Amino acid sequence: MFAGKAPIRIKSARDLEALRRSCRLAAEALLLAGERLRVGMTTLEIDELVHKFIVAHGAYPSPLHYHGFPKSVCTSINEVVCHGIPSRRRLRDGDIINIDVTCKLEGFHGDTSATFYVGTPSAEARHLVEVTRRCLEIGIEQVRPGGRIGDIGRAIETYAVAQGCSVVRDFVGHGIGRDFHEGPQVPHFGDAGRGPRMEPGMTFTIEPMINLGGWELEILQDGWTAVTKDRRLSAQFEHTVAVTETGCEVLTARPRPLQNSEVFDEIPSRPAGRPVSG
Ligand code: MF3
Ligand code: CO
Ligand code: CO
Secondary structure, eight states: OOOTTOOBOOOOHHHHHHHHHHHHHHHHHHHHHHHHOOTTOBHHHHHHHHHHHHHHTTOEETTTTGGGOOSSSEEEETTEEEOOOOOSOBOOTTOEEEEEEEEEETTEEEEEEEEEEOSSOOHHHHHHHHHHHHHHHHHHHTOOTTOBHHHHHHHHHHHHHHTTOEEOOSOOEEEOSSSSSEEEEEOSSSOTTOSOBOOTTOEEEEOOEEESSOSOEEEOTTSOOEEETTOOOEEEOBEEEEEOSSSEEETTOOSSOOBTTTBOOOOOSSOSSSOOOO
16 A cells, blocks of 8 residues: 555665665564463553564664554554554454564565464464465466566466455555555456566565455544454555565565464364263
Protein backbone atom coordinates (compact mmCIF):
# COMPACT_ATOMS: atom_id res chain seq x y z
CA MET A 1 0.00 0.00 0.00
CA PHE A 2 0.93 3.69 -0.30
CA ALA A 3 3.21 2.88 -3.29
CA GLY A 4 0.88 4.80 -5.61
CA LYS A 5 2.69 6.33 -8.56
CA ALA A 6 6.01 6.44 -6.70
CA PRO A 7 9.10 6.02 -8.89
CA ILE A 8 10.98 2.73 -9.28
CA ARG A 9 14.52 3.32 -8.03
CA ILE A 10 17.28 0.98 -9.23
CA LYS A 11 19.75 0.29 -6.40
CA SER A 12 23.53 0.46 -6.71
CA ALA A 13 25.78 -2.28 -5.32
CA ARG A 14 26.41 0.00 -2.34
CA ASP A 15 22.69 0.60 -1.75
CA LEU A 16 22.16 -3.17 -1.86
CA GLU A 17 24.79 -3.72 0.82
CA ALA A 18 22.96 -1.38 3.20
CA LEU A 19 19.60 -2.87 2.26
CA ARG A 20 20.96 -6.35 3.04
CA ARG A 21 21.95 -5.24 6.54
CA SER A 22 18.56 -3.66 7.19
CA CYS A 23 16.72 -6.71 5.85
CA ARG A 24 18.88 -9.03 7.97
CA LEU A 25 17.95 -7.06 11.09
CA ALA A 26 14.22 -7.22 10.23
CA ALA A 27 14.56 -11.00 9.71
CA GLU A 28 16.28 -11.38 13.11
CA ALA A 29 13.52 -9.38 14.82
CA LEU A 30 10.88 -11.63 13.23
CA LEU A 31 12.76 -14.74 14.41
CA LEU A 32 12.88 -13.32 17.94
CA ALA A 33 9.14 -12.59 17.93
CA GLY A 34 8.42 -16.17 16.83
CA GLU A 35 10.62 -17.59 19.57
CA ARG A 36 8.90 -15.54 22.29
CA LEU A 37 5.31 -16.09 21.16
CA ARG A 38 3.14 -17.59 23.93
CA VAL A 39 -0.53 -18.23 24.65
CA GLY A 40 -1.65 -15.43 27.00
CA MET A 41 0.80 -12.73 25.94
CA THR A 42 -0.52 -9.43 24.59
CA THR A 43 0.25 -7.96 21.18
CA LEU A 44 1.63 -4.90 23.04
CA GLU A 45 4.29 -7.20 24.49
CA ILE A 46 5.26 -8.25 20.94
CA ASP A 47 5.43 -4.58 19.95
CA GLU A 48 7.68 -3.78 22.89
CA LEU A 49 9.95 -6.76 22.20
CA VAL A 50 10.42 -5.86 18.53
CA HIS A 51 10.74 -2.14 19.23
CA LYS A 52 13.51 -2.67 21.80
CA PHE A 53 15.38 -5.13 19.59
CA ILE A 54 15.37 -2.79 16.59
CA VAL A 55 16.39 0.27 18.60
CA ALA A 56 19.12 -1.70 20.41
CA HIS A 57 20.63 -2.44 16.99
CA GLY A 58 20.78 1.22 15.97
CA ALA A 59 17.74 1.10 13.70
CA TYR A 60 14.26 2.67 13.69
CA PRO A 61 10.94 0.73 13.58
CA SER A 62 9.50 2.09 10.31
CA PRO A 63 5.77 1.72 11.13
CA LEU A 64 6.03 4.00 14.20
CA HIS A 65 4.25 7.28 13.28
CA TYR A 66 4.19 6.28 9.60
CA HIS A 67 1.09 8.10 8.26
CA GLY A 68 0.09 8.24 11.92
CA PHE A 69 0.42 4.52 12.72
CA PRO A 70 0.73 4.44 16.54
CA LYS A 71 3.00 1.41 17.14
CA SER A 72 6.28 -0.16 15.95
CA VAL A 73 4.95 -3.38 14.41
CA CYS A 74 1.70 -4.64 12.88
CA THR A 75 0.02 -7.57 14.64
CA SER A 76 -2.88 -9.06 12.67
CA ILE A 77 -4.89 -11.82 14.36
CA ASN A 78 -7.29 -14.29 12.65
CA GLU A 79 -9.75 -12.28 10.48
CA VAL A 80 -7.42 -9.26 10.49
CA VAL A 81 -5.89 -9.02 7.01
CA CYS A 82 -3.14 -6.49 7.85
CA HIS A 83 -2.24 -3.34 9.83
CA GLY A 84 -3.53 -4.68 13.16
CA ILE A 85 -2.50 -2.32 15.98
CA PRO A 86 -0.78 -3.87 19.02
CA SER A 87 -3.10 -3.72 22.04
CA ARG A 88 -3.95 -5.42 25.32
CA ARG A 89 -5.59 -8.25 23.36
CA ARG A 90 -4.14 -11.55 24.66
CA LEU A 91 -3.19 -14.39 22.34
CA ARG A 92 -5.43 -17.43 22.68
CA ASP A 93 -4.79 -21.09 21.88
CA GLY A 94 -5.71 -21.63 18.22
CA ASP A 95 -5.21 -18.02 17.07
CA ILE A 96 -3.08 -17.27 14.03
CA ILE A 97 -1.15 -14.01 14.03
CA ASN A 98 0.82 -12.17 11.37
CA ILE A 99 3.69 -10.13 12.76
CA ASP A 100 4.95 -7.57 10.23
CA VAL A 101 8.37 -6.08 11.01
CA THR A 102 9.96 -3.17 9.15
CA CYS A 103 13.10 -1.37 10.23
CA LYS A 104 15.20 1.47 8.85
CA LEU A 105 18.96 1.02 9.13
CA GLU A 106 21.61 3.20 7.43
CA GLY A 107 18.82 4.95 5.52
CA PHE A 108 17.24 1.80 4.05
CA HIS A 109 14.06 -0.07 5.01
CA GLY A 110 13.80 -3.85 5.36
CA ASP A 111 10.27 -5.34 5.46
CA THR A 112 9.26 -8.92 6.34
CA SER A 113 6.34 -10.71 7.95
CA ALA A 114 5.08 -14.16 8.78
CA THR A 115 1.98 -15.80 10.17
CA PHE A 116 2.46 -17.78 13.39
CA TYR A 117 0.43 -20.46 15.15
CA VAL A 118 -0.52 -19.70 18.74
CA GLY A 119 -0.75 -23.08 20.47
CA THR A 120 -2.44 -25.75 18.37
CA PRO A 121 -4.00 -24.64 15.07
CA SER A 122 -7.28 -25.90 13.62
CA ALA A 123 -7.11 -27.88 10.37
CA GLU A 124 -8.45 -24.92 8.39
CA ALA A 125 -5.95 -22.52 9.93
CA ARG A 126 -3.12 -24.86 9.00
CA HIS A 127 -4.40 -25.17 5.45
CA LEU A 128 -4.61 -21.40 5.02
CA VAL A 129 -1.22 -20.67 6.57
CA GLU A 130 0.59 -23.37 4.56
CA VAL A 131 -1.08 -22.23 1.32
CA THR A 132 -0.04 -18.64 2.06
CA ARG A 133 3.55 -19.65 2.86
CA ARG A 134 3.66 -21.44 -0.51
CA CYS A 135 2.13 -18.41 -2.30
CA LEU A 136 5.11 -16.30 -1.25
CA GLU A 137 7.57 -18.98 -2.45
CA ILE A 138 5.73 -19.23 -5.78
CA GLY A 139 5.85 -15.46 -6.17
CA ILE A 140 9.59 -15.42 -5.48
CA GLU A 141 10.12 -18.15 -8.11
CA GLN A 142 8.83 -15.68 -10.74
CA VAL A 143 11.45 -13.02 -10.01
CA ARG A 144 14.07 -12.74 -12.78
CA PRO A 145 15.44 -9.98 -15.01
CA GLY A 146 13.32 -9.59 -18.14
CA GLY A 147 10.20 -10.99 -16.47
CA ARG A 148 7.19 -8.79 -15.73
CA ILE A 149 5.81 -7.80 -12.33
CA GLY A 150 2.47 -9.27 -13.43
CA ASP A 151 4.02 -12.76 -13.64
CA ILE A 152 4.28 -12.78 -9.85
CA GLY A 153 0.60 -12.11 -9.19
CA ARG A 154 -0.59 -14.52 -11.88
CA ALA A 155 1.39 -17.41 -10.34
CA ILE A 156 0.22 -16.63 -6.80
CA GLU A 157 -3.43 -16.23 -7.74
CA THR A 158 -3.51 -19.44 -9.79
CA TYR A 159 -2.18 -21.48 -6.87
CA ALA A 160 -4.29 -19.80 -4.16
CA VAL A 161 -7.54 -20.25 -6.09
CA ALA A 162 -6.70 -23.90 -6.87
CA GLN A 163 -6.37 -24.41 -3.10
CA GLY A 164 -9.83 -22.93 -2.46
CA CYS A 165 -8.56 -19.59 -1.15
CA SER A 166 -8.86 -15.98 -2.35
CA VAL A 167 -6.30 -13.21 -2.85
CA VAL A 168 -6.68 -9.77 -1.23
CA ARG A 169 -6.84 -7.03 -3.89
CA ASP A 170 -6.79 -3.83 -1.84
CA PHE A 171 -3.19 -4.20 -0.62
CA VAL A 172 -0.17 -5.07 -2.75
CA GLY A 173 3.60 -5.50 -2.49
CA HIS A 174 5.77 -2.44 -3.09
CA GLY A 175 9.18 -1.17 -4.08
CA ILE A 176 11.36 -0.47 -1.06
CA GLY A 177 14.64 1.29 -0.31
CA ARG A 178 15.22 4.77 1.06
CA ASP A 179 11.41 5.00 1.19
CA PHE A 180 9.22 2.45 2.99
CA HIS A 181 6.90 2.33 -0.03
CA GLU A 182 8.30 3.05 -3.52
CA GLY A 183 7.32 1.84 -6.99
CA PRO A 184 6.54 -0.62 -8.40
CA GLN A 185 3.27 -1.85 -6.98
CA VAL A 186 3.32 -5.65 -6.86
CA PRO A 187 -0.20 -7.15 -7.03
CA HIS A 188 -0.66 -10.73 -5.84
CA PHE A 189 -3.27 -11.35 -8.58
CA GLY A 190 -3.70 -10.42 -12.22
CA ASP A 191 -2.14 -11.17 -15.58
CA ALA A 192 1.25 -12.54 -16.59
CA GLY A 193 3.19 -10.45 -19.11
CA ARG A 194 1.79 -7.17 -17.69
CA GLY A 195 3.31 -4.48 -15.52
CA PRO A 196 6.88 -3.14 -15.30
CA ARG A 197 9.74 -5.26 -16.60
CA MET A 198 12.00 -6.57 -13.83
CA GLU A 199 15.62 -5.47 -14.00
CA PRO A 200 18.72 -6.01 -11.88
CA GLY A 201 18.84 -3.64 -8.90
CA MET A 202 15.06 -3.41 -8.49
CA THR A 203 14.01 -4.11 -4.91
CA PHE A 204 10.46 -4.79 -3.81
CA THR A 205 8.35 -6.80 -1.41
CA ILE A 206 6.10 -9.73 -2.18
CA GLU A 207 3.51 -10.04 0.59
CA PRO A 208 0.44 -12.06 -0.38
CA MET A 209 -2.59 -11.75 1.90
CA ILE A 210 -4.69 -14.89 1.38
CA ASN A 211 -8.21 -15.51 2.71
CA LEU A 212 -10.18 -18.69 3.44
CA GLY A 213 -13.39 -16.97 2.32
CA GLY A 214 -13.85 -13.99 0.01
CA TRP A 215 -11.21 -11.37 -0.81
CA GLU A 216 -13.34 -8.38 0.24
CA LEU A 217 -12.29 -6.43 3.29
CA GLU A 218 -13.39 -3.62 5.59
CA ILE A 219 -11.37 -1.07 7.55
CA LEU A 220 -12.33 -0.76 11.23
CA GLN A 221 -13.11 2.54 13.01
CA ASP A 222 -9.47 2.99 14.07
CA GLY A 223 -8.71 3.77 10.41
CA TRP A 224 -6.03 1.02 10.15
CA THR A 225 -7.23 -2.48 10.99
CA ALA A 226 -8.25 -4.28 7.79
CA VAL A 227 -10.55 -7.28 8.39
CA THR A 228 -12.18 -9.74 6.02
CA LYS A 229 -15.75 -8.75 5.24
CA ASP A 230 -16.95 -12.30 6.01
CA ARG A 231 -14.74 -12.42 9.16
CA ARG A 232 -13.09 -15.65 8.00
CA LEU A 233 -9.35 -16.20 8.49
CA SER A 234 -6.64 -14.32 6.59
CA ALA A 235 -2.89 -15.03 6.52
CA GLN A 236 0.18 -13.29 5.09
CA PHE A 237 3.90 -13.82 4.53
CA GLU A 238 6.32 -11.16 3.26
CA HIS A 239 9.88 -10.98 2.02
CA THR A 240 11.93 -8.11 0.59
CA VAL A 241 13.69 -9.26 -2.61
CA ALA A 242 16.17 -7.89 -5.13
CA VAL A 243 16.24 -8.69 -8.85
CA THR A 244 19.78 -9.87 -9.70
CA GLU A 245 21.58 -10.46 -13.04
CA THR A 246 20.53 -14.12 -12.90
CA GLY A 247 17.34 -14.20 -10.83
CA CYS A 248 16.40 -13.23 -7.31
CA GLU A 249 18.01 -12.58 -3.95
CA VAL A 250 15.74 -12.85 -0.91
CA LEU A 251 17.11 -10.03 1.23
CA THR A 252 15.04 -10.96 4.32
CA ALA A 253 15.98 -14.68 4.14
CA ARG A 254 16.32 -16.19 7.61
CA PRO A 255 19.43 -17.91 8.98
CA ARG A 256 17.31 -20.41 10.96
CA PRO A 257 13.73 -21.76 10.95
CA LEU A 258 10.87 -19.67 12.26
CA GLN A 259 9.51 -21.02 15.55
CA ASN A 260 5.71 -21.35 15.88
CA SER A 261 5.39 -21.15 12.09
CA GLU A 262 7.88 -23.15 10.00
CA VAL A 263 8.34 -25.39 13.02
CA PHE A 264 5.99 -25.75 15.97
CA ASP A 265 5.10 -28.19 18.74
CA GLU A 266 1.90 -29.98 18.06
CA ILE A 267 0.01 -30.83 21.21
CA PRO A 268 -1.89 -34.05 20.45
CA SER A 269 -5.64 -33.68 20.98
CA ARG A 270 -5.72 -37.09 22.74
CA PRO A 271 -2.89 -38.83 24.59
CA ALA A 272 -1.21 -41.41 22.39
CA GLY A 273 -1.44 -45.13 23.16
CA ARG A 274 -4.13 -47.37 24.58
CA PRO A 275 -7.56 -45.77 25.18
CA VAL A 276 -8.44 -45.38 28.86
CA SER A 277 -10.32 -48.41 30.18
CA GLY A 278 -11.08 -48.92 33.88
N1 MF3 B 1 4.79 -3.40 6.76
C1 MF3 B 1 3.59 -3.09 6.02
C2 MF3 B 1 3.87 -3.47 4.59
O1 MF3 B 1 4.25 -4.59 4.40
C3 MF3 B 1 3.19 -1.67 6.10
C4 MF3 B 1 2.76 -1.24 7.43
S1 MF3 B 1 2.30 0.40 7.29
C5 MF3 B 1 1.95 0.78 8.86
O2 MF3 B 1 3.81 -2.73 3.66
F1 MF3 B 1 1.80 2.06 8.91
F2 MF3 B 1 0.89 0.13 9.21
F3 MF3 B 1 2.93 0.41 9.61
CO1 CO C 1 5.45 -5.42 5.93
CO1 CO D 1 5.56 -4.41 2.82
